[in-house]
Amino acid sequence: MDYDVVQAARVSTLGADAVASDGSIQGLINFLMRDRHGSPFEHNSMTFLIQAPIFVAREWFRHRAGWSYNEESGRYRELKPVFYVPAEDRNLVQVGKAGQYRFEPGTQLQQGIVRDVAREGYRHAWNSYQVMLRAGIAREVARTVLPVGIYTSFFATCNARSLMHFLSLRTADKAALFPSFPQREIEMAAEQMEAHFAEHMPVTHAAYVRNRRVAP
Numbered sequence: 001m002d003y004d005v006v007q008a009a010r011v012s013t014l015g016a017d018a019v020a021s022d023g024s025i026q027g028l029i030n031f032l033m034r035d036r037h038g039s040p041f042e043h044n045s046m047t048f049l050i051q052a053p054i055f056v057a058r059e060w061f062r063h064r065a066g067w068s069y070n071e072e073s074g075r076y077r078e079l080k081p082v083f084y085v086p087a088e089d090r091n092l093v094q095v096g097k098a099g100q101y102r103f104e105p106g107t108q109l110q111q112g113i114v115r116d117v118a119r120e121g122y123r124h125a126w127n128s129y130q131v132m133l134r135a136g137i138a139r140e141v142a143r144t145v146l147p148v149g150i151y152t153s154f155f156a157t158c159n160a161r162s163l164m165h166f167l168s169l170r171t172a173d174k175a176a177l178f179p180s181f182p183q184r185e186i187e188m189a190a191e192q193m194e195a196h197f198a199e200h201m202p203v204t205h206a207a208y209v210r211n212r213r214v215a216p
Contacts, residue, residue: 001044002203005029005160008040026203033207038216041161041204042066048156048193053084055148056186063169066162071154074143078133082151083122086114090184103184122149160201164208164215167194177212 006025009032032040050060061069072079086092092106092114106114125147132142158166170182170190182190198205208215 001046001160001201002029004044005032005040005201005204008043009037026207029203030207030210033204033211033216036214036216038161041164041216042159044159044201046158046160046163046197046200048158048196049153050156050189051151051153052189053149053185054152055084056183056189057152057154058148059183059186060156060189063162063166066159066165068157069154072152074146075140078139079129079143079146079150081122081126083118083126083147084149084151084185085118118149121147125150160197160204161216163193163197164213166190167197167208168213168215171213173213175209175212177214 002025006028009028031037050057052060057071088111089105091103092110093104094101095104096102125145128145129142132145133139167190168176168178169180170186171194172180172182172187194205
């Protein structure tokens, strides 16, 4: 797919005769990235199957330009009892004022509270959902008692340009020109997507990193 970027860029000067040799790819892509010529990075497509808590999906769907989504529906199918409980290494305590805060590890007591309260809340919500379904209540009504910690799944299709914009906002990297402060749960998903991006478009990804993670 790196080749597609170069082909799209070279059509500006070569028209239908646009060609690219392997030797020209790296330099041209770095030039496009550095000078923020963005449209050539739109001539490719990547589709991801995402499984994440609903609260992560709702943040994700704020990214509209260059993205398409199709999500499983709680109206048309009974949802599965898969819920998100933060791992023990998840920072729990917010310190500082808005715009300058950071997160720090919680105590063992706080970790236990998060784990136990979340599980109890999920158990109660799921039982309520099942009670309504067994009573013949429509799925679209019964689902209203379920929390945003339940998992959903969706297909997300994007191009390299829209993905780089997503990564610039949803990952934290000290080398980035512009700092970002993503919620850890969406960042974990973004990190996995970036690994696939680096595998399938290594030259484009390398240029993105070299230019301090600024989307063109």
